[in-house]
Amino acid sequence: MRRPRVLGSLGLGGTLALAGLVGFALLALGAMIGLYAQNFEQAVGPEHLSPGPGAWLGTDALGRDLLARTIQGARVSLAVGLGGAVGLVALGTALGALAGLRGRAVDRVLAGLTDAVAAVPPVVMLLGAALVLSPGISTAILAISLTQWTGVFRSIRAEAMRMRSADHDRAAVAMGAGYWHRIRWHLLPRLRPLLITSLVLSFVYAVKIEAVLAFFGASSRTLPSWGRLLAESGSELARGIWWPIAAASVPLALLVLCAQVVADRLTDDEPGG
Amino acid sequence: MLLRRLLSAAVTLVLVSVLVFFVVDALADQVTQDLGRAASPEALAARRHLLGLDRPVLLRLWQHVSSAMSFEFGESARHGHPVASLLARSLLPTLAYAVPGFLLATASALFGGFCAARWRGWPGRILLGLATILMSTSSVIIVVIGQYLLAHRLRSFPVLGWPLPGDARDVLGFIVLPALLWAVIQLGPDLRHYRAVFLRELAAPHLEGLRARGLGEFRVARHVLRGSAAPVLARVSARLPHLVIGSVVIEHVFNIPGVGALLIAAIQDGDLAVVQGIAFCLAAATIAGQALCDLAVFTLDPRTRARPEAGR
Numbered sequence: 001m002r003r004p005r006v007l008g009s010l011g012l013g014g015t016l017a018l019a020g021l022v023g024f025a026l027l028a029l030g031a032m033i034g035l036y037a038q039n040f041e042q043a044v045g046p047e048h049l050s051p052g053p054g055a056w057l058g059t060d061a062l063g064r065d066l067l068a069r070t071i072q073g074a075r076v077s078l079a080v081g082l083g084g085a086v087g088l089v090a091l092g093t094a095l096g097a098l099a100g101l102r103g104r105a106v107d108r109v110l111a112g113l114t115d116a117v118a119a120v121p122p123v124v125m126l127l128g129a130a131l132v133l134s135p136g137i138s139t140a141i142l143a144i145s146l147t148q149w150t151g152v153f154r155s156i157r158a159e160a161m162r163m164r165s166a167d168h169d170r171a172a173v174a175m176g177a178g179y180w181h182r183i184r185w186h187l188l189p190r191l192r193p194l195l196i197t198s199l200v201l202s203f204v205y206a207v208k209i210e211a212v213l214a215f216f217g218a219s220s221r222t223l224p225s226w227g228r229l230l231a232e233s234g235s236e237l238a239r240g241i242w243w244p245i246a247a248a249s250v251p252l253a254l255l256v257l258c259a260q261v262v263a264d265r266l267t268d269d270e271p272g273g
Numbered sequence: 274m275l276l277r278r279l280l281s282a283a284v285t286l287v288l289v290s291v292l293v294f295f296v297v298d299a300l301a302d303q304v305t306q307d308l309g310r311a312a313s314p315e316a317l318a319a320r321r322h323l324l325g326l327d328r329p330v331l332l333r334l335w336q337h338v339s340s341a342m343s344f345e346f347g348e349s350a351r352h353g354h355p356v357a358s359l360l361a362r363s364l365l366p367t368l369a370y371a372v373p374g375f376l377l378a379t380a381s382a383l384f385g386g387f388c389a390a391r392w393r394g395w396p397g398r399i400l401l402g403l404a405t406i407l408m409s410t411s412s413v414i415i416v417v418i419g420q421y422l423l424a425h426r427l428r429s430f431p432v433l434g435w436p437l438p439g440d441a442r443d444v445l446g447f448i449v450l451p452a453l454l455w456a457v458i459q460l461g462p463d464l465r466h467y468r469a470v471f472l473r474e475l476a477a478p479h480l481e482g483l484r485a486r487g488l489g490e491f492r493v494a495r496h497v498l499r500g501s502a503a504p505v506l507a508r509v510s511a512r513l514p515h516l517v518i519g520s521v522v523i524e525h526v527f528n529i530p531g532v533g534a535l536l537i538a539a540i541q542d543g544d545l546a547v548v549q550g551i552a553f554c555l556a557a558a559t560i561a562g563q564a565l566c567d568l569a570v571f572t573l574d575p576r577t578r579a580r581p582e583a584g585r
Contacts, residue, residue, distance in 0.1 A: 115281075116288035119556040121514050123521055123533070127540055128548055129296075204409075211411040212522060216537060230413050234526065237421040238432075245421075249414040257409035264405070 014265035020258035024251075028074040037068035040224060048241050058243040060233065066247045069224040073248070076214070076225040077207050077255060080140045084206030087145025089198050092152025093191070097183050099153070100160020111157070118150040126209060127218060135218045143213075144206050152198050159194065160187055193266075200263040207256055226252045275568070282564045289556040290341040293549050294334055346550035349539075356550035359535060366435060367519035367531030370448045374455025375516055379509060382460055386467025387494075390475055401468065408461030416522050419454045433527045451523050458520065459512070466508055474501040503570045510566030514559040518551075 010018060031037045043063035044055060051058040057066035099110040129143035163169050169186055177186075188195075213219045214227025226248040233244035312320075321327050340346070346356035389400040407415075424432040430450040474497050483493050521533035528534075532551065539547035 112284065112288055113292075115285045116292050116556075119285060119289050119559045120293070120552050121518050121555045121559065123518055124536060124548070124552045124555060127521070127536065128552070208411050211413050215413045215522060216525070227411075227413055230417055234417040234420070237417070238425045245417065249411075249418065253406075253410045253414060256411065257406065260405060260409050 010262070010265045013261055017258040017261035017265075020254065021262065024074055024255055024258070025078060027071055028078045031071045032075055037071040039065060040068040040072045048236075051243050057247045060229075060244050061236070066244060069229065070226070070247045070251060073224050073226045073229065074251065074255075076137060076220045076223050077210055077252065079137050080144070080210040080219070081203045081207040081255075081259075083137075083141035084144035084148075084209070085199050085202035087141055088149045088202050088206075089152050089195065091145055092149035092198075093156050093195065095149065096153040096156025097160050097187055100157040101164065101179055101182060101187070103161075103164070107157075110153075114150045114153050117147065120147075122148060122209070123212075126213060127216060135221055137220045137223075140210055140213050140219050144209055148202075148205065148209075152202070155194060155198070156191065159191060163187060163190060197263060197266045200259055200266060204256055204259045204263060207252075207259070211252055275571075278564060278567055282560045285560055286557055287338060287342070289560075290338045290553055291334065293341075293552050293556075294337045297545055297549055298330070298333075341549075341553050344554070346553070347546045349544055349547050352544075356546050359547060360532065360550060360554060363530055363532045363535045364517070366529050367524070367533065368516065370451040370523070370529065370531075371455060371516045371519050373448065374452035375459065375512065377452065378456035378459035378463060379512075381456070382463035382467050383505070385460075385464045387471050387497075389464070389468045390471035391494075393472075397468075401465065404461045404464040404468075406461075407457065408465065410461075412458045412520060412522050415458055416454055416520070416526050419457065420450070420526055423450055423453070435527075435529050447527075451527050451529060454523055455520060459515075463508065463512075467505065470501045470504045470508075471497065499573075502573045506566050506569050506573070510562040513562035514555050517555055517558050 041064065043059075044065045045059050045063050047059060047061055047063045049055055049059040049063070055065050055067065057070060060066055060069065095110055095114075099107040125147040126143050129139070129147065133139045133142070163186060169182065172182060172186060210219055210225070211227035211230070214225040215231045217228065217231070219225050219227060229244060229248035230252075233241070233248070237245055318327075326333070344357055348355055349359055352359065385400055385404070389397040389404075391397075420432065424430045431446050435447055477497075477500065480493055480496065483496060517532060518536070519529075519531045519533040521537055523529070524531045524533040525537060535547065536551050538544075539551070
C-alpha cells in the first residue's frame, strides 16, 4: 500500500507548486477584502478589446475588464475547492471512523449506503443537486460534500478496521476508552498523512467539478467563475477572440496542476523516483 | 461466492432506488416545477392529487421501487414519452462516439502506462509529466479548445451537430472529433493509473526468477500483463458507466442528442421522472459492471480462486 509522506520533503517541483497555491490563495484573499479587481461588473472599454495597456487581458462581450473578472474567478474556484474538500473529507472520515470502529450492524448499513451512493454517477448527482437547489457557491460545496465522500469513507474505514486489531487500541479499550477518545488519540494521529493527501486530492477534484458545474450555469451567479467564462466565450473563439478563453483556462489549469503536483509529491514512494 | 455477489448487487440496486426516491422527494417539488411558483394552492393540490403525490410516503416508495426494478419510470413531464424509450433513443448517439473514444483511450493508456513503467528514465518522466498536465486540464478546456483547433482552425471536422436518422452522409465526420476528445480527456488519469499498476507488478520478485531462468523480456512482459489483469479490469469496469452517460460537456458543445444532453435538458426543465430514470439506469449499469469485473477477475486470476474470501 502507498504510505503518504508527511509535508516536508516536497522537492523542488512540489515546493514551486505549493508556492503557486499560496499565490492563488493570496490573490483570491486580496480580491475578497477589496484590495483590487473591484470593477469587474462595469464596462471599462469597448467590447472584445484585445489585450493591451488599460485592460491587460482585454475585455469581454460587455466590455468588462477580463483581468478583474479572472481574479474574482479565483475566489469561486478556491472557495468551492477548499469547502468541497474539507466537507467531503470530514463527512467521509466521520462515517468511515464510525463504521470501522463500531463494526457489525452499523458497518453493514453504512457500507451498503456507500455502495448505493457511489453507484450513481457523480455527474448526475452533482448537476441534479446543484440545479434543483438554487445555484451558488454554497450549493456547489454542499453538493460536492454530500455526494463525493464515498472514496474517503472506504479508505478511512479500512484503516479504522486495521487499527481495531492493533495492540495499542485493544489496550485502550481494555482500559475503558470510549469511541471519542479512540478517534481523537488513536485514529486521527494514525490517519494524518492519509487525511492530508485526501484533502489535496479532493481539492483537485472539487475545483474540476466546479468548472463543469459553472459551465452548465450551476455555480456562482454573482461572481464570475472560470467555468462560466469558458461557456460564455467558447463560441467566440471562431471569430478569433482568444483572450477570454485564455484568461479562464490558463489559471484554471495552473491551479489544478499545482494542487496535483503537491498531491503527487505527498504520495510519492517510488524507489529512486 | 458468486451467488452472494449477485445478491449484494441486487440489494445495492434497491438501495439506490430508495435513495433516489428520497432525494428527489425531499429536494424537488414536481408540482411547483410543472405549474410554476405563482400557481394557486388549489391548483397545486389538484395537480398533486392527479399525480398521486398526496398518497402516503411508504406506499409511493414501494411503487417507485417496484416499478424501477422493471425499468418503468413513468412518462416524461415535458415530452409525454415514456422515460425508458427516451433513454433508449439517446443511448445510441452517446455510445457511437463514447465506445471508440473509450477503446482508443484505454489502449493508448495501457501502452503508455506500460512504457512509462518499463523505461523509468527520461521517456517515463516525459510521459508521466504529459499525463499529469493532461489530467490537470479541465475537460471543459479540452473540449472548447479542441473544437476550435480541430474543427474551426484545421477544418478537418464538422464544427458540431449530429446526422439526422437515415442520413448516412458524413456520419464518421461527426463521430471522430467527439471520440478523439473523449480519448484525450480519459487518457491522462488512466495512463497514470496504469503506470502505477505496472510499476507495482514490475517490482514483483517472481519476475527476477523468470529472468534468472533465461526467459526473454517479451515473455516476462506477458507475465506482467497477466499479473496486472485484476487492477486493470477494475479500472475498466469503473469507467464503464461513463460510457453510458457520455461526457455531458462534449454532448453540450457538439450538440449531440445523447444521454448527457438528455440529462441536462431534463434538469433544466425540471423533468424529475427523466432524472430519476437516468440516475437509476446508470447506477444499474455501474453495479452490473462491477459484478462482471469480479467475475472476470475470478476467471483470469488464479489467486482469487485459491482464496475466495481474501480481500473481501
